[in-house]
Amino acid sequence: xxxxxxxxxxxxxxxxxxxxxxxxxxxxxxxxxxxxxxxxxxxxxxxxxxxxxxxxxxxxxxxxxxxxxxxxxxxxxxxxxxxxxxxxxxxxxxxxxxxxxxxxxxxxxxxxxxxxxxxxxxxxxxxxxxxxxxxxxxxxxxxxxxxxxxxxxxxxxxxxxxxxxxxxxxxxxxxxxxxxxxxxxxxxxxxxxxxxxxxxxxxxxxxxxxxxxxxxxxxxxxxxxxxxxxxxxxxxxxxxxxxxxxxxxxxxxxxxxxxxxxxxxxxxxxxxxxxxxxxxxxxxxxxxxxxxxxxxxxxxxxxxxxxxxxxxxxxxxxxxxxxxxxxxxxxxxxxxxxxxxxxxxxxxxxxxxxxxxxxxxxxxxxxxxxxxxxxxxxxxxxxxxxxxxxxxxxxxxxxxxxxxxxxxxxxxxxxxxxxxxxxxxxxxxxxxxxxxxxxxxxxxxxxxxxxxxxxxxxxxxxxxxx
Amino acid sequence: xxxxxxxxxxxxxxxxxxxxxxxxxxxxxxxxxxxxxxxxxxxxxxxxxxxxxxxxxxxxxxxxxxxxxxxxxxxxxxxxxxxxxxxxxxxxxxxxxxxxxxxxxxxxxxxxxxxxxxxxxxxxxxxxxxxxxxxxxxxxxxxxxxxx
Numbered sequence: 066x067x068x069x070x071x072x073x074x075x076x077x078x079x080x081x082x083x084x085x086x087x088x089x090x091x092x093x094x095x096x097x098x099x100x101x102x103x104x105x106x107x108x109x110x111x112x113x114x115x116x117x118x119x120x121x122x123x124x125x126x127x128x129x130x131x132x133x134x135x136x137x138x139x140x141x142x143x144x145x146x147x148x149x150x151x152x153x154x155x156x157x158x159x160x161x162x163x164x165x166x167x168x169x170x171x172x173x174x175x176x177x178x179x180x181x182x183x184x185x186x187x188x189x190x191x192x193x194x195x196x197x198x199x200x201x202x203x204x205x206x207x208x209x210x211x212x213x214x215x216x217x218x219x220x221x222x223x224x225x226x227x228x229x230x231x232x233x234x235x236x237x238x239x240x241x242x243x244x245x246x247x248x249x250x251x252x253x254x255x256x257x258x259x260x261x262x263x264x265x266x267x268x269x270x271x272x273x274x275x276x277x278x279x280x281x282x283x284x285x286x287x288x289x290x291x292x293x294x295x296x297x298x299x300x301x302x303x304x305x306x307x308x309x310x311x312x313x314x315x316x317x318x319x320x321x322x323x324x325x326x327x328x329x330x331x332x333x334x335x336x337x338x339x340x341x342x343x344x345x346x347x348x349x350x351x352x353x354x355x356x357x358x359x360x361x362x363x364x365x366x367x368x369x370x371x372x373x374x375x376x377x378x379x380x381x382x383x384x385x386x387x388x389x390x391x392x393x394x395x396x397x398x399x400x401x402x403x404x405x406x407x408x409x410x411x412x413x414x415x416x417x418x419x420x421x422x423x424x425x426x427x428x429x430x431x432x433x434x435x436x437x438x439x440x441x442x443x444x445x446x447x448x449x450x451x452x453x454x455x456x457x458x459x460x461x462x463x464x465x466x467x468x469x470x471x472x473x474x475x476x477x478x479x480x481x482x483x484x485x486x487x488x489x490x491x492x493x494x495x496x497x498x499x500x501x502x503x504x505x506x507x508x509x510x511x512x513x514x515x516x517x518x519x520x521x522x523x524x525x526x527x528x529x530x531x
Numbered sequence: 532x533x534x535x536x537x538x539x540x541x542x543x544x545x546x547x548x549x550x551x552x553x554x555x556x557x558x559x560x561x562x563x564x565x566x567x568x569x570x571x572x573x574x575x576x577x578x579x580x581x582x583x584x585x586x587x588x589x590x591x592x593x594x595x596x597x598x599x600x601x602x603x604x605x606x607x608x609x610x611x612x613x614x615x616x617x618x619x620x621x622x623x624x625x626x627x628x629x630x631x632x633x634x635x636x637x638x639x640x641x642x643x644x645x646x647x648x649x650x651x652x653x654x655x656x657x658x659x660x661x662x663x664x665x666x667x668x669x670x671x672x673x674x675x676x677x678x679x
Contacts, residue, residue, distance in 0.1 A: 105616060106613040106618075168613070
């Protein structure tokens with residue numbers, strides 16, 4: 066059922082995009098073109114660039130009644146503390162044309178050395194996040210091959226170093242920043258923690274852990290694989306068209322392994338991606354372009370998941386479909402963005418339960434074929450004649466929809482940014498969070514014993530682009 | 532006496548005619564007083580925007596018709612005058628304002644050999660046999676040489 070429905074929704078969204086385009090205008094940067102192409106006739110052979118993001122965060126959440134913490138109350142990727150400094154991103158890349166006389170071929174390479182879900186846990190100090198070549202030979206159909214960002218939501222597709230907030234929305238973090246199940250069922254035997262931790266082979270739960278247990282080395286992040294980082298290895302056909310009256314229409318169609326930034330395709334299935342946008346350009350160039358953009362997208366894939374608590378490898382294939390649409394307006398001094406996303410299948414519920422989060426407990430339902438949705442609205446005000454910017458965002462996500470353990474995550478983020486120069490800024494965010502299990506009953510009562518303590522979070526991040 | 536007066540009248544009229552014609556003759560032969568040749572041969576893409584900005588600034592500094600600007604490109608800088616260059620519209624606009632673009636024929640030959648096909652040039656660019664020769668000729672004619 067879900068397989069065709071998500072794509073139909075994406076196509077309907079695309080049609081609406083075009084309809085809206087006929088009626089009006091707006092802009093944000095064209096990330097397909099900015100990330101996949103170079104300026105023809107004016108690109109370097111090898112342009113070295115990168116950025117560093119260093120931050121401090123503090124989470125004010127309270128432990129549960131027995132002093133235990135769940136992932137939502139801790140800072141990633143380690144999930145063992147409530148405050149601290151981190152180099153959450155440190156990336157260096159090279160991009161250009163390779164053979165500058167021929168503008169028809171360009172490349173893009175990027176390496177991540179920061180401490181985040183991409184690099185955490187795999188033992189390497191660096192991880193390749195992008196390595197692609199674009200062939201610009203066929204008018205209207207550029208071909209990009211390799212590892213790169215998949216065409217999808219604005220929050221995921223845009224360059225993270227110009228993102229106006231420290232953390233993603235709950236919707237993007239929970240539904241789009243994919244976590245991949247471990248290859249085998251993950252229990253918690255051999256854990257170094259002791260009572261009162263609730264952990265057994267039949268539940269597969271890990272934690273909650275007390276502060277002492279976390280300081281003693283207990284780990285709540287049990288994933289073996291890096292996050293998907295909104296990327297895939299595959300091939301994409303895309304282009305942008307000037308259709309007159311300052312309108313630009315862009316499209317992208319991609320097929321990929323469906324394995325994030327890792328290179329295997331062990332299930333033999335391929336993810337498909339479709340994207341369409343229409344944008345009225347007001348002016349500007351590059352990441353700071355101004356205008357009004359409407360966009361719609363869809364992603365369709367399958368994932369292997371082993372839910373049985375034994376040593377037998379018997380993974381089953383489940384659908385993973387995502388779709389969304391949105392609008393972004395950018396004309397200084399104002400910016401407004403709104404997105405809506407739906408998710409069908411492979412709804413994860415926590416890093417402490419890499420496989421079990423799909424749960425084999427029929428009383429809780431099965432996240433492997435559950436549904437979720439979310440949306441956000443955000444706005445920014447670039448205070449004229451100053452270097453200051455004020456930002457505000459409301460986001461909400463509902464996961465395990467219509468299940469007895471349906472969760473809702475609401476969050477307000479208030480932000481201030483100071484731009485030292487066009488490439489260096491400091492961002493201050495204050496998050497007000499309200500997370501709960503929304504269905505009356507024993508299951509949600511137990512969940513809310515932990516979620517009710519989730520409180521506000523504050524963060525300061527310095528971004529330097531070079 | 533009248534005979535002398537007639538001679539004086541004829542000489543005076545001739546002198547007046549010659550002096551009136553002299554400025555017109557001078558203008559037709561000399562052109563604008565200020566002439567600039569801008570040179571680009573760099574691989575650095577930022578030099579493309581810089582040279583176009585320079586050309587625009589020079590045009591803006593003088594009344595229309597009182598300055599001549601020619602941009603000569605050779606070597607890697609010839610990319611500025613490729614048909615698909617991202618700055619193609621700016622070249623067109625500057626050309627309509629009177630800026631002349633000259634592309635080095637020697638460089639085109641070299642690029643053709645390297646690429647296996649001739650590069651497609653912006654139609655506003657004229658081809659000169661040698662870019663560096665063209666620059667030398669223009670400097671010899673009194674052009675001010677600028678290399679951003």
